[in-house]
Amino acid sequence: MSLKTAVAAPFRQRGTDRMAESEFVVALSLDRSWFSPDQATTLVDVATSEGLIERDGDTLIVGFDAASTSIPDDFQPGEEILQSRSTFEQVLDTVVEDGVEKQAAVAGINRLQSELGVTLDAAAVVFARSEGIDVSGIAAEVRGDL
Numbered sequence: 001m002s003l004k005t006a007v008a009a010p011f012r013q014r015g016t017d018r019m020a021e022s023e024f025v026v027a028l029s030l031d032r033s034w035f036s037p038d039q040a041t042t043l044v045d046v047a048t049s050e051g052l053i054e055r056d057g058d059t060l061i062v063g064f065d066a067a068s069t070s071i072p073d074d075f076q077p078g079e080e081i082l083q084s085r086s087t088f089e090q091v092l093d094t095v096v097e098d099g100v101e102k103q104a105a106v107a108g109i110n111r112l113q114s115e116l117g118v119t120l121d122a123a124a125v126v127f128a129r130s131e132g133i134d135v136s137g138i139a140a141e142v143r144g145d146l
Helices: 002-014 021-031 037-049 087-097 102-116 120-130 136-145
Strands: 018-020 053-056 059-062
Touching: 002 018, 002 021, 002 037, 002 059, 002 087, 018 021, 021 037, 021 059, 037 053, 087 102, 087 120, 087 136, 102 120, 120 136
Parallel strands: none
Antiparallel strands: 018 059, 053 059
């Protein structure tokens, strides 16, 4: 998932799991030239809403193992990652990132939705868990919607 990769890059670059928000914005906008400063700030908001980072005052704390996140040499995130994604999209991206083929994941999720008579989001969470993929943060949100 390119959002997770983009978020991991500044933390990996600095070799830390926490940094000032201003450092994060500089790393994405000036150091890497991936985004404008305003876009990098928007990325912070999107990543926070998806549980990838947490704010503690002016400090950002990464919510996953950024050090083990692979960042390809030719990686260039697109502006589409600056938009909030649906719960289904978040789960699907997590499943695909974990190695499940996207088409197989969508087919499995659709099958579960039909069989269980639940929402697409709930079916996506059930599918992810059946594949042994941790989506507990998203699952809590989906459970609340049920």
